[in-house]
Amino acid sequence: MNHNPVFLALDMPRLDAAEALVRKVSGHIGGIKLGLEFFCAHGHHGVHELHKLGLPIFLDLKLHDIPNTVAAAMQAIHVLEPSIVTVHAAGGRAMMEDAKAAAGENCKVVGVTVLTSLDDDDLTAIGVKSDPNEQALRLAELAHSAGLDGIVCSGHEVGAVHKQWKDGFFVVPGLRLDDGKQGDQKRIVTPRQARDAGASVLVIGRPISRAEDPMAAAKAIEATL
Numbered sequence: 001m002n003h004n005p006v007f008l009a010l011d012m013p014r015l016d017a018a019e020a021l022v023r024k025v026s027g028h029i030g031g032i033k034l035g036l037e038f039f040c041a042h043g044h045h046g047v048h049e050l051h052k053l054g055l056p057i058f059l060d061l062k063l064h065d066i067p068n069t070v071a072a073a074m075q076a077i078h079v080l081e082p083s084i085v086t087v088h089a090a091g092g093r094a095m096m097e098d099a100k101a102a103a104g105e106n107c108k109v110v111g112v113t114v115l116t117s118l119d120d121d122d123l124t125a126i127g128v129k130s131d132p133n134e135q136a137l138r139l140a141e142l143a144h145s146a147g148l149d150g151i152v153c154s155g156h157e158v159g160a161v162h163k164q165w166k167d168g169f170f171v172v173p174g175l176r177l178d179d180g181k182q183g184d185q186k187r188i189v190t191p192r193q194a195r196d197a198g199a200s201v202l203v204i205g206r207p208i209s210r211a212e213d214p215m216a217a218a219k220a221i222e223a224t225l
């Protein structure tokens, strides 16, 4: 893993625009995060093209299905040599065990706990009685016992999770500078706060990709770390 913990989320429909953005900021990020939007539009071809830029690739596919289906999907993306892949921890222990067993040796498999776009009310609405902190800790424990490498959680929970899982690998999205541009994220912290609390990887999208000057934004974020 590169020393810069920032993985740039490329949530954009065009492959050429994604490549151009990475070229612009490449000295100031540690990796590239490709999610559903990119993968549904460009699939394996898109990932191969971005691999050519020489940065680690994080495939944030948030797999969530029965164990057999998730394991088969993990095998199908094996050839893309991702450094990190996500599954939903709520998919359960057997699914996470099978996902990890099907992943490549050098691929970290991490479990998404509570999406950073959800708050207490959202959890209540889907029948979860715990607050995001309790729920993230519960799912982190399950992911750990299922043999995953780590989890995805917000910067609000990462400190507590880190205390109970000392050598875990923690991916933190929902990162914002103090500029009021929260968008759809509800549990946010700054990149520095997340890093100080124990994040291994900082996922940052729009604060860089939608900035007037993405290179200046990436540099400014790097300078805070």
Ligand SMILES: O=c1ccn([C@@H]2O[C@H](COP(=O)(O)O)[C@@H](O)[C@H]2O)c(=O)[nH]1
Pocket: 009, 010, 011, 035, 060, 112, 114, 115, 116, 117, 152, 153, 173, 174, 175, 183, 185, 203, 204, 205, 206, 207
């Ligand atoms: O809980 C989660 C899990 C994943 N994400 C992903 O991270 C990026 C964040 O993008 P921003 O533009 O910096 O908000 C995005 O790709 C999400 O799919 C998340 O935000 N929260």
